[in-house]
């Protein structure tokens with residue numbers, strides 16, 4: 001069996017446990033036990049830390065290769081699990097000291113990688129293979145991409161006041177409709193981002209929220225994301241809202257980023273719009289890098305429609321080996 005077909009078979013075995021392996025559920029526990037068996041089969045020494053993260057080690061490694069085994073409810077086969085299972089394959093394909101890390105509870109709280117940060121148990125370098133979870137590589141006809149940064153988020157709300165009036169008796173030129181003001185704002189949110197930045201209104205609360213009353217007050221959520229802090233600040237300014245929370249963008253770093261560029265000359269470079277364990281470790285000072293594998297089905301993610309091909313997974317594995325060899329040579 002080729003390495004890639006073994007990877008896909010193992011993703012099926014994890015999916016057979018459950019498509020809903022939420023952090024610290026019995027299903028996530030079972031996925032970690034299965035991964036530990038594969039690590040032992042690969043000749044690695046297994047360690048489970050206090051947070052429940054599972055590590056497979058050979059010697060004293062400076063680099064961790066890994067990802068997570070939890071999923072969102074009704075998730076897909078690839079998100080997270082691919083990086084762990086691919087990491088285990090490296091045991092057969094890389095000779096030096098080596099650690100594969102399977103983190104806990106990434107989807108909700110990054111509990112596993114945050115615990116490593118809190119305890120100060122961190123590697124020098126971290127390398128994560130992950131599915132793209134978006135359509136960029138599929139559209140570009142490229143199997144792999146190198147992540148240069150994980151976006152920062154500005155999260156907040158905007159409220160619009162009007163006057164609640166009878167929907168039948170109030171002439172159109174006598175209305176003060178809060179939802180019309182919100183609608184203009186939502187248009188601005190959609191037009192403000194300069195790619196690869198994005199911004200979304202995902203929730204609209206209308207008061208009184210009744211068919212026969214002109215809306216008197218509307219609150220909308222805003223989720224704005226950009227690759228650098230100046231770009232994020234500029235986006236917030238253009239949209240015009242007060243963020244309640246800012247999550248800082250994190251850059252991927254050499255020698256891991258340089259090793260990926262060496263391993264994949266000419267590969268497209270992307271910014272990740274989603275958060276990852278790599279971002280938690282990078283924010284704590286670890287030199288981290290990520291390699292994306294093309295997601296098919298239009299980039300379907302967090303759904304049973306997640307799909308990547310065996311050919312793309314095989315290319316990802318080859319690149320992971322080449323990058324790890326280069327990182328260890330620094």
Ligand SMILES: [Zn+2]
Pocket residue numbers: 068079080106130276
């Ligand atoms: Zn993930």
